[in-house]
Amino acid sequence: MPTNRYSIFSVLRETLRGHTGWGPAWRDAQPKSDYDIVIIGGGGHGLATAYYLAKNFGLSRIAVVEKGWIGGGNVGRNTTIVRSNYMLPGNIPFYEQALKLWEGLEQDINYNAMVSQRGVLNLYHSDGQRDVFARRGNAMRIHGVDAELLDEQAVRKMVPFLNFDNARFPVRGGLLQRRGGTVRHDAVAWGYARAADQHGVDIIQNCEVKGFRREGGRVTGIETSRGFIGAKKIGMAVAGNSSRVAAMAGLRLPIESHVLQAFVTESIKPFIDGVVTFGAGHFYISQSDKGGLVFGGDLDGYNSYAQRGNLPVVEDVCEGGMALMPRIGRVRLLRGWGGLMDMSMDGSPIIDRTPIDGLYFNGGWCYGGFKATPASGLCFAHLIARDEPHPVAVPYRLDRFATGHAIDEKGVGPHPNLH
């Protein structure tokens, strides 16, 4: 019998057996003719949704359909940062729910996702910015989230190698969330896939959705590249491609797809302990366990489905890095890539029913989807199972733009490229 539960004992047992007993982490399921619930999109959010549907809500006959392979989409293209340092009341409880789930995730799904709460430090560079950060920190603490406002001395102690005396953007201090950190991103996809599979969820890869079948005002299934799959309820978790899939159901969304670039350098010795972000430009950096510096910055700023960006942003991001920590200047860039961002009109996500009965929508994750993965799955599962939103996801309505309840964390208005 293959070994399915991971523990020190199973590792020892397999060591003695020459590692011949490990079973596949999940079955390569074939599509059945119909299911109770089909989740479109086998990324982190879709897999987490299926897992919580099966585990927390005790549902069965669930499938996840994925056009590519598990771990091949945005869940494997992000910069792996988790945090809940938001300011608005609509966002803090949700992202804090996510962070709490991250803290217990590995025990829950029996998978080493390398959750590392190494701290997220947002630097400020002026008196005005300190006030803004203090306000954000206070908002977090009112909601029971950890936040510490550090002065320059405390930041010097943590990250002594920053360019504190930069003439234009001196580092004056930072807002630190110690519980934030990084998580091995593809292990999240694999771990949720495996855990969902063990709860009987069918994970169907290489199965692209081509259209929806409807009767009356209700969805009855999806047309896919592997034939028709019937479903009583369908959840879309395809951020990056939300507008494409929604268009098949005749929906127009308050979303634009944009490209965000990220970069990794060659591996170097341990250098940056936590996650550090530059507050004067837009630059964030952490060091992976392999030793590469993982960093990124702003969106390219124009609509794109190309999964690649342009050079001005590469230059801009690297300039931000050089302004903040000049000593990375001689490290060579190993690779850079672009990912599709579902940029919503207010910079906040959407988890809601659609005007079509039986069709549920999860998207608009902007460039903060990865950190939200567990809470997104839990809240979406709650919505699909009970037909009512999870308490922490109530504000993420699809109609909030029409009713004037937009959650605009950055305060830039309906310009997706600026969020």
Add this chain to the structure above:
Amino acid sequence: MRINCPCCGERGLDEFVYHGDASVTRPDALAPDAMNDFVKYVYERTNTPGLHRELWFHAAGCHAWLVVTRGIATHAITSVELAREVARKRDLVTEENA
């Protein structure tokens, strides 16, 4: 990506500022269903791969507003027009239909 500005010729992307979808037009504020029309105008976008008409401002150049037609899956630009000419043509069509 480089944009061929009708005034300045082909220039690098860092000279331009993006201002989003050019295919949406401001609805009539006095129409009976104006509220609904404005929600669509301000928030809803087609956003599917294929050709996308979009506004760019030549900030570090001639300060012209441009309507660029670009494949958003490939970044290939098929046409660049001055926004004022696009608007003028649209007004002519509207006047003829009126």
